[in-house]
Amino acid sequence: xxxxxxxxxxxxxIDLKASTKNEVIDHMIEKLDxxxxxxxxRKFKKAIEKREKExxxxxxxxxxxxxxxxxxVTAPRVAxxxxxxxxxxxxxxxxxxxxxxxxxxxxxSAGNEHLKILQMLSIKxxxxxxxxxxxxxxxxxxxxxxxxxxx
Amino acid sequence: MKLLGITSCPNGxxxxxxxxxxxxxxxxxxxxxxxxxxxxxIGVENEFTADEIREADGxxxxxxxxxxxSRFVGKKVLVTGVQDGIHKAQxxxxxxxxxxxxxxxxxxxxxxxxxxxxxxxxxxxxRHLMNGVSYMIxxxxxxxxxxxxxxxxxxxxxxxxLQIPKDSVWKQIMDVGSAGFTFMxxxxxxFIAMSIADRPGLAPGMIxxxxxxxxxxxxxxxxxxxxxxxxxxxxxxxxAKWIKSWSVPRVIQPIMPIxxxxxxxxxxxxxxxxxxxxxxxxxxxxxxTAFLNGMQGASSIILALILGAMISFDMGGPVNKVAFLFGxxxxxxxxxxxxxAIAAAICVPPLGMGLxxxxxxxxxxxxxxxxxxxxxxxxxxxxxxxxxxFAAKDPLRVIPSIMAGSMVAxxxxxxxxxxxxxxxxxxxxxxxxxxxxxxxxFIGIVAGVFVTALLVNTVKKNVA
Numbered sequence: 296x297x298x299x300x301x302x303x304x305x306x307x308x309i310d311l312k313a314s315t316k317n318e319v320i321d322h323m324i325e326k327l328d329x330x331x332x333x334x335x336x337r338k339f340k341k342a343i344e345k346r347e348k349e350x351x352x353x354x355x356x357x358x359x360x361x362x363x364x365x366x367x368v369t370a371p372r373v374a375x376x377x378x379x380x381x382x383x384x385x386x387x388x389x390x391x392x393x394x395x396x397x398x399x400x401x402x403x404s405a406g407n408e409h410l411k412i413l414q415m416l417s418i419k420x421x422x423x424x425x426x427x428x429x430x431x432x433x434x435x436x437x438x439x440x441x442x443x444x445x446x
Numbered sequence: 447m448k449l450l451g452i453t454s455c456p457n458g459x460x461x462x463x464x465x466x467x468x469x470x471x472x473x474x475x476x477x478x479x480x481x482x483x484x485x486x487x488i489g490v491e492n493e494f495t496a497d498e499i500r501e502a503d504g505x506x507x508x509x510x511x512x513x514x515x516s517r518f519v520g521k522k523v524l525v526t527g528v529q530d531g532i533h534k535a536q537x538x539x540x541x542x543x544x545x546x547x548x549x550x551x552x553x554x555x556x557x558x559x560x561x562x563x564x565x566x567x568x569x570x571x572x573r574h575l576m577n578g579v580s581y582m583i584x585x586x587x588x589x590x591x592x593x594x595x596x597x598x599x600x601x602x603x604x605x606x607x608l609q610i611p612k613d614s615v616w617k618q619i620m621d622v623g624s625a626g627f628t629f630m631x632x633x634x635x636x637f638i639a640m641s642i643a644d645r646p647g648l649a650p651g652m653i654x655x656x657x658x659x660x661x662x663x664x665x666x667x668x669x670x671x672x673x674x675x676x677x678x679x680x681x682x683x684x685x686a687k688w689i690k691s692w693s694v695p696r697v698i699q700p701i702m703p704i705x706x707x708x709x710x711x712x713x714x715x716x717x718x719x720x721x722x723x724x725x726x727x728x729x730x731x732x733x734x735t736a737f738l739n740g741m742q743g744a745s746s747i748i749l750a751l752i753l754g755a756m757i758s759f760d761m762g763g764p765v766n767k768v769a770f771l772f773g774x775x776x777x778x779x780x781x782x783x784x785x786x787a788i789a790a791a792i793c794v795p796p797l798g799m800g801l802x803x804x805x806x807x808x809x810x811x812x813x814x815x816x817x818x819x820x821x822x823x824x825x826x827x828x829x830x831x832x833x834x835x836f837a838a839k840d841p842l843r844v845i846p847s848i849m850a851g852s853m854v855a856x857x858x859x860x861x862x863x864x865x866x867x868x869x870x871x872x873x874x875x876x877x878x879x880x881x882x883x884x885x886x887x888f889i890g891i892v893a894g895v896f897v898t899a900l901l902v903n904t905v906k907k908n909v910a
Contacts, residue, residue, distance in 0.1 A: 349456045350455075350456070350510055350527075352460075354461065354532055360461075362457060362459050362460060364459070364487070387533055388533060398459060400457075400487075407487070407488045407489075410486070410487050411488065413460060413463075414484075414486070416460070417460040417461070417462075417463035417464045418463055418464070418467040420464060421464055421468050421471065421532075
């Protein structure tokens with residue numbers, strides 16, 4: 296299984312316009328909803344916000360991974376957004392987040408293959424070279440090709 | 447350096463694995479070995495084995511979620527958030543190199559602490575005794591079982607006891623067993639002294655124990671047995687502890703524990719046995735021998751009672767030796783009934799204590815239960831020493847119990863006109879055909895064994 300099996304090109308935005316954390320989250324939830332991954336945008340946003348309250352998902356290295364595990368999620372899905380300007384995400388290292396992965400995980404789902412994929416994504420994001428490649432993509436296809444390596 | 451890491455985060459989807467990867471990378475760059483256990487939504491992956499925890503120099507817990515730490519009691523444990531695992535991996539690892547990490551004591555007391563506490567509550571006399579006995583038990587077991595095996599298979603009854611032909615392989619096995627027995631009293635004394643005075647007590651204790659067990663040092667036919675060993679251990683230990691408390695010039699301090707304390711304490715304990723205890727032991731033996739000779743005309747029942755008590759009193763010590771040699775010399779004079787009574791008494795202490803451990807496990811620690819099984823084997827071939835670990839550990843309860851059992855056994859054997867023309871004891875002499883009236887012999891043994899077992903289990907307390 297590959298990361299891209301949890302994604303589609305529609306879920307990749309290489310030029311996020313939103314300038315605040317809240318706007319970025321709303322925008323990406325909208326995208327996930329359009330891909331039929333969500334039963335309720337409101338409930339999923341609650342899950343995302345709950346996780347942010349436990350500690351910012353801005354892990355530093357210009358990466359943020361807002362994620363929510365909720366009954367409002369029908370199928371595991373990942374959205375990716377690249378912000379050229381960067382968004383303040385209360386990251387530990389103070390840097391603005393540019394690479395934003397929004398992860399939607401159902402409360403209960405058969406098997407844990409999708410969790411394995413997210414594990415691979417997490418590990419890959421620790422790789423500086425990979426992050427730099429991702430920061431410099433010019434097209435959705437370019438970004439998608441990089442994400443296809445995961446899995 | 448070998449480290450372990452645990453990472454965990456609230457959802458267990460991403461941070462857990464990022465921190466794990468970061469720790470692995472950081473360790474690799476620093477040339478440190480690390481294994482990271484991830485406690486994420488997939489479950490626990492890469493779980494540590496007990497061996498890995500034991501071998502680890504430390505554990506990094508980078509988690510925003512409670513992680514069960516009881517596995518790590520006594521290890522260096524660094525607890526921090528998952529973000530530190532992601533961002534400060536190298537810094538965390540370096541803290542183990544600078545030794546800047548506290549040991550995890552545990553919310554629960556570790557087994558060792560509980561044991562230590564229990565020890566502190568105990569009477570120090572028993573604590574030191576127990577230390578000596580616990581180290582002695584394997585020597586008794588190895589020595590006794592090898593001797594028992596070689597006697598049972600290779601032994602032939604003769605006028606001078608059960609003998610093994612010199613060219614037989616059983617003779618060599620017997621010698622190995624005897625080597626084990628040789629260490630019995632020195633080890634007992636040595637580790638009693640070590641319990642009192644730490645390491646500087648070991649040498650004077652062992653040397654003192656060896657002297658105590660060897661009558662030749664003080665012109666006695668028999669050594670002072672395990673009771674002498676206990677005395678040697680306590681004397682050596684307290685002398686060593688006392689010398690430790692001396693204030694000495696700085697230059698001498700380094701050689702105090704390895705040279706001065708052991709040397710002085712050894713001289714004192716050796717002098718004690720050679721000049722003070724030795725002579726009374728020798729004269730005690732002479733007196734007891736004369737006493738027994740004088741008893742010949744008296745009631746054979748009283749003689750049997752006395753002999754049974756003497757055999758069990760110090761099991762291989764001077765009192766036991768006098769009784770045994772008296773019985774052996776009586777065979778030469780044509781009276782085989784004395785040895786018959788003694789032979790029945792000889793096997794009661796180990797068989798009785800062995801049975802006692804089987805009847806009530808609550809009153810004996812694990813090591814004692816094992817020693818009980820070894821004692822049963824030793825009892826069958828007439829090796830009284832099998833009961834020594836029990837008697838040395840709890841003399842005031844065990845010695846009277848085994849004496850009572852042996853007195854019952856020797857009296858019944860005497861009343862049953864049991865004769866034995868081989869100076870050796872236990873069921874084996876009957877099996878080898880040296881016993882007349884074997885039925886009464888066995889009735890005496892069984893009765894004595896039950897008396898000992900029931901009595902000792904009545905007076906002994908449960909182990910905590």
